[in-house]
Each structure stands twice: as C-alpha cells, then as structure tokens.
Amino acid sequence: MTSFSSGPAAAPTRIHQLLDSWVHTQPHALALQDPGLALSYLALKEASESAARQLADLQVRAGDRVLVVGENCAAIGVLVLALSRLDAWSIVVNARLSEREIDTFIAHSGARRVIYTCHVSADAQKHAQRHGALAQSWGEIGTLWVGALAREVQPEPCSPEARDQVASMIYTSGTSGAPKGVMLTHANLMFAAASARDIRGLGPGDLIYGVLPMAHVVGLSTQFLGCIASGAALQLEPRFSPAALAQALAQQGVTAFVGVPAMFAKLLDWAREQGQALQAPALRFACVVGSPLTPSLKAAVEVALGQPLHNGYGLTETAPTVAQTRIEAPRRDCTVGFPLPGVQTRIVDAGAGAEPAAGGVGELWVRGPNLMKGYYRNEALTREVVNEEGWFNTGDMARRDADGALHIVGRSKELIIRSGFNVYPVEVEQALNSHPAVVQSAVVGRTVEHNEEVVAFVELVSDAQPGEEAMREYLRERLSPYKVPSEIRFLAQLPAAPTGKILKSELKTLALQGRTPL
Incomplete structure (x- = not known):
C-alpha cells in the first residue's frame, strides 16, 4: 500500500495524495456527497484507507486492474482513491452499458475483480446478478457487490514515478469497433x-x-x-x-x-x-x-x-x-x-x-x-x-x-458525439450487420440543435421486413442507449462507388433531409 503523508508539503505522486493537504488544513470540510452519503475530507481519507485494506483482503495486488460497474456515487470516489493506495488500476464503467460491452471490458482488461455499486443503479444490480457477484459490507460507504477473483490474471509492472504508473483506464470505442483502453497515469490525472x-x-x-x-x-x-x-x-x-x-x-x-x-x-x-x-x-x-x-x-x-x-x-x-x-x-x-x-x-x-x-x-x-x-x-x-x-x-x-x-x-474521423458520448459508426454498423435480415448498413451523424444524432441506413435481404422498432429493440440488447440510432431508414440499395465502397457523403445528405427524429 502506498504510504500516506499527512504533511502539507509533500508533493503528491499518487492521486489519493491530493487529499493530504486538505485533511491537514480542513479535515471536517465536506469533500464528497451523494443523495445517501456525505464524507468530509478526513472521512474520505479514512474510508479510502479502509477500502484499500478490504481490497487487499480480496487479493487485489499492485498492478491489478479492477473494474467498477456503477453510476455516480461517493463509493466510486472512495474506490478510485483506495485503488490508488494499492497501485492498482481503477476502471470505472457505466452500468448502463450493454452486457456485451461490459463483458468485453472485463475480458480485455484482465480485471482481477469487478465491483458493482448496486445501491445507486438497478443496471449495476443486473450485471452483478448475472456475474454471480456477492453483496459485501464496506463500512461507511455501505454495501457493494463483489465479483469472483480472476486468479489467472497477472499484475502489470509498477513504478514509483507518477508519470509511469497507471492510475486509471478509461474505455472508449475505436474506429475499428474494438474497445480502446486509454491508460492514464497519476501524473496525467493530477x-x-x-x-x-x-x-x-x-x-x-x-x-x-x-x-x-x-x-x-x-x-x-x-x-x-x-x-x-x-x-x-x-x-x-x-x-x-x-x-x-x-x-x-x-x-x-x-x-x-x-x-x-x-x-x-x-x-x-x-x-x-x-x-x-x-x-x-x-x-x-x-x-x-x-x-x-x-x-x-x-x-x-x-x-x-x-x-x-x-x-x-x-x-x-x-x-x-x-x-x-x-x-x-x-x-x-x-x-x-x-x-x-x-x-x-x-x-x-x-x-x-x-x-x-x-x-x-x-x-x-x-x-x-x-x-x-x-x-x-x-x-x-x-x-x-x-x-x-x-x-x-x-x-x-x-x-x-x-x-x-x-x-x-x-x-477528420467519423466520430459522432451524442450528448457528450462518443459513438463510432463502425460499432453500430457491426451490431446492425449481425441481424440476419441485414445485408449491409452505414451509420452517419446528423447535427441537430446543440447535439448530434445517430442515423442508420440499412439494406435488407430480399422480402425481409423487420420494421424500425423491431430493429431498434434488437440494437438495444447489443448497444448502449446513446449508441442506438435516432432514426433507422431502410433502403433498397445503399449508394456505393464502383469499388463497392458505401458513399457516406450521399447518406449524410439524405440524413439531413430525414423526417422528424423519434
């Protein structure tokens, strides 16, 4: 566990040490609160130390990756700081993601443990139950659900240098549709x-x-x-x-x-x-x-x-x-x-x-x-x-x-930003193309006031008529809600160049001429 210094002069090398000077100068000032819990700077320090000990008892080691599935709450903040104390990596993922996305992140990261904040998220509860997680008391921050130990995973090397030691990993979809785990160091975050x-x-x-x-x-x-x-x-x-x-x-x-x-x-x-x-x-x-x-x-x-x-x-x-x-x-x-x-x-x-x-x-x-x-x-x-x-x-x-x-x-990329969330067209296209009635598909962005929408164009197999709402329901089982297209339009044939490459420029024009979004 990384040593804790209570003196205000110590230069932090880990994100949890950002607490130190405030614990020294204003221990009882409010640091973090959610609808069910309020933590002062001193209480936040003590809760993160307690959580670090509990994580160590759960066999989380320095260099391990730990996924936290949930939605905003004080417990997530405590866990991020606790994992910093252990030199483990925190990977916070939104519980509203689909089963496929959560499972992909668990597999790609080689997570040692997965923890679920079910007390603030029914979606986290669903993921916890399907993964066989068990409820466990975490002291002041309440009950969290803990997944099974992945015994076979190996820890990543650690470094005392803040610029080299990873603190957190954040997943963002890539243009290939595969997840990208962005490694952010303690120095980056500080x-x-x-x-x-x-x-x-x-x-x-x-x-x-x-x-x-x-x-x-x-x-x-x-x-x-x-x-x-x-x-x-x-x-x-x-x-x-x-x-x-x-x-x-x-x-x-x-x-x-x-x-x-x-x-x-x-x-x-x-x-x-x-x-x-x-x-x-x-x-x-x-x-x-x-x-x-x-x-x-x-x-x-x-x-x-x-x-x-x-x-x-x-x-x-x-x-x-x-x-x-x-x-x-x-x-x-x-x-x-x-x-x-x-x-x-x-x-x-x-x-x-x-x-x-x-x-x-x-x-x-x-x-x-x-x-x-x-x-x-x-x-x-x-x-x-x-x-x-x-x-x-x-x-x-x-x-x-x-x-x-x-x-x-x-x-310069095809990235669509919908309500602040990144949507890469290829990921939505892959989900669409997995439907048995779809020949091919193309997804583009459409600018609306203050935002962007996801618009899908789909070419169906002969005589197939799945309907827009049925197709949208199919996608909801495979994609996060913000990635599901606002409009799905069926075309007899997608516009294509002689090479067969879909002409997305033409589809963007069609999208702008589209009907009122749902």
Whole structure:
C-alpha cells in the first residue's frame, strides 16, 4: 500500500495524495456527497484507507486492474482513491452499458475483480446478478457487490514515478469497433486536476454539481479529482435531471457546473415549460464540454443564468483538457479557448505537413503532461496516433485565432458525439450487420440543435421486413442507449462507388433531409 503523508508539503505522486493537504488544513470540510452519503475530507481519507485494506483482503495486488460497474456515487470516489493506495488500476464503467460491452471490458482488461455499486443503479444490480457477484459490507460507504477473483490474471509492472504508473483506464470505442483502453497515469490525472483548479479558480467553499459520469474522463479527472485538488465539495448525482439541476442551482448553493451542451439545452427547455426563470444565486462558473457549443445556446444560457458560459476541448487520451476559455476573460464567440499552460498544440496541414497560414484549418496535434501513456495491449495503435516526438494526432480539425485561441471546426474521423458520448459508426454498423435480415448498413451523424444524432441506413435481404422498432429493440440488447440510432431508414440499395465502397457523403445528405427524429 502506498504510504500516506499527512504533511502539507509533500508533493503528491499518487492521486489519493491530493487529499493530504486538505485533511491537514480542513479535515471536517465536506469533500464528497451523494443523495445517501456525505464524507468530509478526513472521512474520505479514512474510508479510502479502509477500502484499500478490504481490497487487499480480496487479493487485489499492485498492478491489478479492477473494474467498477456503477453510476455516480461517493463509493466510486472512495474506490478510485483506495485503488490508488494499492497501485492498482481503477476502471470505472457505466452500468448502463450493454452486457456485451461490459463483458468485453472485463475480458480485455484482465480485471482481477469487478465491483458493482448496486445501491445507486438497478443496471449495476443486473450485471452483478448475472456475474454471480456477492453483496459485501464496506463500512461507511455501505454495501457493494463483489465479483469472483480472476486468479489467472497477472499484475502489470509498477513504478514509483507518477508519470509511469497507471492510475486509471478509461474505455472508449475505436474506429475499428474494438474497445480502446486509454491508460492514464497519476501524473496525467493530477495535471488535469490541478489545471481545473487553477483555470476555474476552484477552492474551499466551492460546491461543484457533478452529474457527468465518473466512467468518463471529465467526470473522473476534472470533476472529481479537480474537486479534491481544490479543497472544494462535490455533489454527485447518478443521472441528469433538469429539474434536479435547477433545484440545486436555486437552493443548494452550487457554485460551479460543467455539462455537455444538451444538458444546458434541456435545462432551458425545463424552465420554459415551467414558466419560470432560472435562479442560480451562488453560481460563478459554468462550462460546456464534450460537444460543439453553438452561439444560440451560449447566448440563451448566459441570459438565463446571468453568467458567462465557458467552453473547453479535450479527449480521453489527453486526460481530457487541451484548451479552456479563461474565467477572467470570457469570450463572446464559441472558441474552446487557449491551450493549458504546459500543453503544446500545433495545427498541421495534412497535405503539406506543416502549419497552415494564420486562420488556416488543419489537424490538431497535442503534446504535454496530459497525454496518455498509451492504449492498453495495443502498442501498434498507440504508435499510429502518437509520433516519436510525442505528438498526438487528435483527428480533429482546428484553426487558431491571431490571439492564439483555438476553434474546433470539424472531425477528420467519423466520430459522432451524442450528448457528450462518443459513438463510432463502425460499432453500430457491426451490431446492425449481425441481424440476419441485414445485408449491409452505414451509420452517419446528423447535427441537430446543440447535439448530434445517430442515423442508420440499412439494406435488407430480399422480402425481409423487420420494421424500425423491431430493429431498434434488437440494437438495444447489443448497444448502449446513446449508441442506438435516432432514426433507422431502410433502403433498397445503399449508394456505393464502383469499388463497392458505401458513399457516406450521399447518406449524410439524405440524413439531413430525414423526417422528424423519434
């Protein structure tokens, strides 16, 4: 177990040590709460130490991977810090994922144990039951379900260096449809946490409303660890509700909220439906992440909340933040702001191999202490996206203002971002193509206000008529809810080039001409 230092001067080398200075200076200040549990900084430290001992009793070793299946709750935060104490890797996954996805992550990671937060998630309960997990008391954080020990798996090598030791692994689907396990080191996550603290001006007395899933990088690094690095308090919610957010802003003293654009749009819709103005007397920082911000949404939110709506940009591979607008200098446009101090960016004209002229568009490349260690068990893919000089090709298209602010103008990959979640078309296509009535399929994104939708085009075998809803039900058994297409359109034949390659450009045009989404 990693040694604990109570002195405020020790430089942290592990994410759990972000607690140390606050345990020393404000032990009884609120650190973490969910609807059923509140933990002070001292209580969080003690709970994570107790959980680390329990994990060790469950034969979790340094270098082991441990999957946590659940939804936002204080227990997940405790487990992440406890696993850090053991030098084990935490892998938080959303319980709302399909059986296939959860099982794929367990197999790919070689998880030593799987733990389920069934007390906040009926979906976690279903996964726990089908895996034969058993309920176990975990002291102050309550009852968690624990899966069987995978005796055959081997631990990964460990390092005392924060830049080398993996703290967490986050899964994101790849363009091949296979899972990508993004290895984030302690140094990666502590850099992201400190950057969130400094750029957003977070500190003791702040209350952060945390509805972004901790299974995703923003929820884990800048929301949870950013809070712990700041001495602030984090209010965790398992799922987003505009009514709950409105109530928290109005009555609970929330000072900071980060969400995807769709959350802000739904908050405004709720207020209109209720016929009442939003109240946020303590709010001083609001920011969008995960999807493009539109000028109309930015303007509407700023009027409704009486605060600037900030913007940022990042990826799972960059832990996540690359750029962020500055709290002391809010922007009127929709730029994602300036690169974080210590993060280098360059824009590359793919054809010329050099940065285009001022204002020109090219691929965005990133290098810095936020960059992942690599993709787990996939060195070839890591080398494909990170060159020998340490530059990571984001696959996104960007331009730079004269003052250095970045604008993301598109994606060179086929990635669809739906309500902040990444959807790779090939994964949906693979699920569609597994249906016996499907000859082939193609999936594209369709931009709607503040969001993107998934649209599928399907070519059926002769005389097959499964129907759209039946096809959607088939996909629900194989995909996460956010990956299930908003519209499924059946065509006699998909448009194709002479080579047989499906012409997705034509399908994108058809998608824009589509009927009103379901």
